[in-house]
Amino acid sequence: MTATATSSRRLLGLAGLLLAAVLAIAGCGGAGPNASGGGGAAQRSAGAFAWLSPAAPPAGWALARLPAGRAALAYPPGWRPIKADPGTFSAALMGPHGRISGYLNATPRQGAEKLANWASFRTAHNADEGDRGVVRDAAARGLRFRSGTGSCVIDHYATVSAHYREIACLVQGSHASTVVVAAAVPHEWARLAPQLERAISSFAT
Amino acid sequence: MRTKLTRAVATLFALAALLGGATAGVAQATGGTHAHASRAHHKKHHRHHSRIPQHNGGDHDSDNNGGPSDGDGNI
Numbered sequence: 687m688t689a690t691a692t693s694s695r696r697l698l699g700l701a702g703l704l705l706a707a708v709l710a711i712a713g714c715g716g717a718g719p720n721a722s723g724g725g726g727a728a729q730r731s732a733g734a735f736a737w738l739s740p741a742a743p744p745a746g747w748a749l750a751r752l753p754a755g756r757a758a759l760a761y762p763p764g765w766r767p768i769k770a771d772p773g774t775f776s777a778a779l780m781g782p783h784g785r786i787s788g789y790l791n792a793t794p795r796q797g798a799e800k801l802a803n804w805a806s807f808r809t810a811h812n813a814d815e816g817d818r819g820v821v822r823d824a825a826a827r828g829l830r831f832r833s834g835t836g837s838c839v840i841d842h843y844a845t846v847s848a849h850y851r852e853i854a855c856l857v858q859g860s861h862a863s864t865v866v867v868a869a870a871v872p873h874e875w876a877r878l879a880p881q882l883e884r885a886i887s888s889f890a891t
Numbered sequence: 892m893r894t895k896l897t898r899a900v901a902t903l904f905a906l907a908a909l910l911g912g913a914t915a916g917v918a919q920a921t922g923g924t925h926a927h928a929s930r931a932h933h934k935k936h937h938r939h940h941s942r943i944p945q946h947n948g949g950d951h952d953s954d955n956n957g958g959p960s961d962g963d964g965n966i
Contacts, residue, residue: 770961771961771963774961774962774963776961778958785957785958786958786959789958789959791959791961791962792962793961793962793963793964795964796963796964796965797963797964797965798964799964807964811960811964812960815960817960843960845957845958845959845960846957847956847957848957848958850959850960852959852960854960854962864962865962865963865964866962867959867960867961867962869959869960
């Protein structure tokens with residue numbers, strides 16, 4: 687064996703090690719960040735949003751429209767509009783002691799929220815507003831709505847007086863980008879989830 | 892023999908470089924979801940926009956009083 691052949695084999699071996707290292711890093715990079723809600727979150731959480739099926743509101747539901755027709759949010763019978771920020775709409779199903787059991791809200795996009803950062807933005811924003819124990823349960827991007835596409839997150843948190851679980855979506859439609867929120871207290875979630883999901887599925891902006 | 896080995900090494904290096912670039916792309920695309928970065932951006936944002944008042948700042952809506960969080964992107 688010549689010195690040249692030995693040198694070449696060493697070089698080849700070194701290149702092989704380099705390739706193996708890069709492949710290992712690529713494997714970690716593809717799974718780690720995605721699992722925490724990054725670019726792959728849509729695939730991982732798609733099952734959590736399988737209920738999302740764009741459709742007109744059910745018969746008998748009331749329809750609230752944001753100013754200038756930027757969005758339309760339907761809410762079920764028995765729910766009633768409640769005080770909300772100017773330019774937004776909220777409806778609630780009231781529970782014992784005047785507390786909100788179920789909640790729907792539509793708000794024009796107004797901050798730095800984007801389809802790409804929605805899940806992290808929303809949970810961070812909830813924490814910033816004083817909610818405690820904010821936990822992301824699922825997230826997805828590229829979801830189809832009646833009038834556009836959206837990003838959604840399912841999370842839960844505690845306020846000063848109650849615990850809530852929410853579905854919060856940023857929907858980019860043909861007229862505007864609007865946030866729609868559907869929330870309920872955890873012990874009512876199983877009962878109210880079908881209504882919350884129908885409200886989001888029928889949301890248009 | 893030497894030519895073949897040189898080509899093989901060159902191919903492996905090219906493949907490694909390509910995969911390295913792809914990995915960096917994934918990291919960059921998902922880096923924006925970091926909670927701290929988002930919060931820092933959010934805090935900065937608060938200083939510039941306040942179209943909808945919160946925290947019992949005059950509107951007293953439900954999310955200022957223990958109710959669910961509404962959809963506003965500001966405080």
